[in-house]
Amino acid sequence: MQNKPKSEFLSVMTSRGYLADCTDIEALDEALLDGPVTAYIGYDATAASLHVGHLLNIMMLRWFQKTGNRPITLMGGGTTKVGDPSFRSDERPLLGPEQIQSNIDGMQRVFARYLDYGADGAVMLNNAEWLDGLNYLDFLRDIGRHFSVNRMLAFESVKSRLDREQSLSFLEFNYMILQAYDFLELYRRHDCRLQMGGSDQWGNIINGIDLTRRVLDREIFGLTSPLLTTSDGRKMGKSQGGAVWLSADMLSPYEFWQFWRNTTDADVGRFLKLYTELPLAECERLSALQGSEINAAKIILANEVTGLLHGPEAAEAAEATARAVFEQGGVGEDLPTLTISAEELADGISLTQLFVRAGLAKSGKDAKRLIAEGGARLNDAPASEGTMISAADLAEPIKLTAGRKRHALVTLG
Numbered sequence: 193m194q195n196k197p198k199s200e201f202l203s204v205m206t207s208r209g210y211l212a213d214c215t216d217i218e219a220l221d222e223a224l225l226d227g228p229v230t231a232y233i234g235y236d237a238t239a240a241s242l243h244v245g246h247l248l249n250i251m252m253l254r255w256f257q258k259t260g261n262r263p264i265t266l267m268g269g270g271t272t273k274v275g276d277p278s279f280r281s282d283e284r285p286l287l288g289p290e291q292i293q294s295n296i297d298g299m300q301r302v303f304a305r306y307l308d309y310g311a312d313g314a315v316m317l318n319n320a321e322w323l324d325g326l327n328y329l330d331f332l333r334d335i336g337r338h339f340s341v342n343r344m345l346a347f348e349s350v351k352s353r354l355d356r357e358q359s360l361s362f363l364e365f366n367y368m369i370l371q372a373y374d375f376l377e378l379y380r381r382h383d384c385r386l387q388m389g390g391s392d393q394w395g396n397i398i399n400g401i402d403l404t405r406r407v408l409d410r411e412i413f414g415l416t417s418p419l420l421t422t423s424d425g426r427k428m429g430k431s432q433g434g435a436v437w438l439s440a441d442m443l444s445p446y447e448f449w450q451f452w453r454n455t456t457d458a459d460v461g462r463f464l465k466l467y468t469e470l471p472l473a474e475c476e477r478l479s480a481l482q483g484s485e486i487n488a489a490k491i492i493l494a495n496e497v498t499g500l501l502h503g504p505e506a507a508e509a510a511e512a513t514a515r516a517v518f519e520q521g522g523v524g525e526d527l528p529t530l531t532i533s534a535e536e537l538a539d540g541i542s543l544t545q546l547f548v549r550a551g552l553a554k555s556g557k558d559a560k561r562l563i564a565e566g567g568a569r570l571n572d573a574p575a576s577e578g579t580m581i582s583a584a585d586l587a588e589p590i591k592l593t594a595g596r597k598r599h600a601l602v603t604l605g
Contacts, residue, residue: 270323375400
């Protein structure tokens with residue numbers, strides 16, 4: 193928009209870098225000024241936890257609530273049974289109802305860290321509530337007639353799949369219709385006037401807006417965030433060990449903290465604005481630090497992000513562990529830990545196997561290469577490939593190190 197937004201929410205979105213596109217930003221700005229608006233973001237239950245790739249949009253929902261509006265987290269209990277084909281090269285594996293519900297339960301625990309679900313607060317819904325009971329013929333007649341196959345084929349998320357001559361099943365092709373129907377139902381049931389999501393969801397969001405206009409003749413809005421990559425071109429949320437999960441059961445608070453501490457210098461300012469609630473002036477000040485001083489900004493970033501998810505105490509413990517490991521050469525109590533039984537150590541266990549089991553190497557071959565290149569250390573001393581570890585060696589915990597920043601403890605259980 194040419195003028196600065198008047199509403200507090202859109203001011204935050206534009207000034208902190210959350211906004212990629214909006215269907216009608218001036219009209220949305222006015223709607224936000226007129227009173228509380230309800231908005232939603234949908235999350236299919238394809239894993240037991242959300243990951244860092246979801247965190248940008250979770251922060252958008254948090255700011256939406258902090259600025260006086262009502263967020264809905266829509267769990268895809270219904271759409272997960274179909275699978276979103278957007279920008280994928282193959283079909284998602286189909287999950288059963290029990291696994292879907294288990295995944296939703298895990299995701300709910302993450303959302304509760306960021307949103308207030310108390311009276312008149314955020315709402316968590318499941319689209320299985322209206323999708324599971326649909327009558328197929330009625331749905332085709334009442335909803336399907338509003339969709340042009342020609343237009344659906346033109347959406348980039350579908351077109352890119354077809355251009356590569358990769359199969360797109362009829363099941364997946366229905367996904368965008370179901371997501372559009374979600375928006376219609378949320379407007380009917382909860383006066384939800386805004387759908388937000390990543391920019392890869394633009395086509396699906398537009399479908400919902402068009403469907404609601406055709407069926408109910410109502411104006412609703414769509415707003416997307418940019419798809420983030422790090423300054424070195426990697427997809428945001430990926431680390432050497434895989435996805436950076438938001439559940440402490442799947443990734444320890446220390447490892448989560450360390451992910452943010454390892455942010456490249458060029459990304460610090462942008463990440464402070466997007467993933468913390470520090471004032472903009474402070475974000476700018478920290479991002480302007482040079483040389484070794486930028487490390488102080490990275491620690492603040494790690495503490496702020498970890499504190500929001502796992503609590504301030506977990507952030508403080510992670511920083512203390514990092515200080516013990518990196519500055520004092522000690523063994524931090526909060527490091528990821530591998531416990532080995534005495535039975536497994538009867539004949540000893542190779543150091544290469546320990547690196548694999550501790551998650552510091554993907555395979556024995558990877559561990560051997562790491563050792564051969566001098567990137568592996570045992571209790572801060574260079575590791576040797578032929579080293580065998582016995583129960584006696586584990587009278588005290590031992591520390592394994594891969595590279596400069598990845599560590600794990602091995603203990604006797």
